[in-house]
Amino acid sequence: MADILAPEIVSELGEGPIWSDGRLYWFDILGKRLFSAPPDGAVPRIWQFDEHFSAAGRIPGGLILASETALWRFDPETGTKARLVALEADRPETRSNDGRADRQGGFWIGTMGKTAPIPENGALYRYYRGELRRLRSGIAIPNAICFAPDGRRGYFADTRQDRIFTWPLDAEGWPEAEPEVFHDFAAVDGGPDGAVVDAEGALWVALWGGSRVLRLRPDGSADAEIALPASQITCPAFGGDLRRLYVTSAWAGLDAGARAAEPEAGRVFAAKVAVPGLPEPMVALDGTP
Incomplete structure (x- = not known):
């Protein structure tokens, strides 16, 4: 049975959860908002932006945020942000989507079309010590x-392809060779959305349209799942003692009847897991690890 974090908050498109300094942060991409809440039921904090934001990473003293036009340094204490580097700022038809820090201090972020998720619009980038580099294009909806x-x-x-790929990385976190298929979801109820890795190297994958989070072992086989009371599950993150899995969801695209049938859609769920997660790495903004 999953609990609900901050039940007063309902996101049209909840995404990008990350645990930092004793609080969970997450986004409503379509609502252009960032939320933050501790697990003790205290009043959440809300920041309203003037463009779409979707993902975050930890940095000393705050967060790195990804938006439709840039990567930003954000101070939660003051609510101020400063632009680090442009991200497809010349392409108003796209926005950022899923993102996460790697173990070497880099930050990966995907982009996609705002209204038409076709391969020509999507790409995958890595920000590493002050430089943003495109790693791959031709991705319709980058996730996981x-x-x-x-x-x-x-x-x-x-x-859009119903697949998760795996990609070997070098000592500095740059891709080597070509990615290979890790798991094909063609026969699974729901498509792969956000994902996070636990201490055993297994992936917890949110299934958009699948009402659950699925655990995939490092060999790609499934061995556990957490059922949730919403169909559009978007992204998991470990928090607290790292045995708590927080999962965002969405009501975007549901008609009135479907929303009535899913009153919890758009909320953040929390469930205990047997295998702990890993702390989110710090992102290096310059030459300092």
């Missing part, structure tokens, strides 16, 4: 960005 415990393997999905 996460990394093996030793940092030598990355994962990403194209939700």
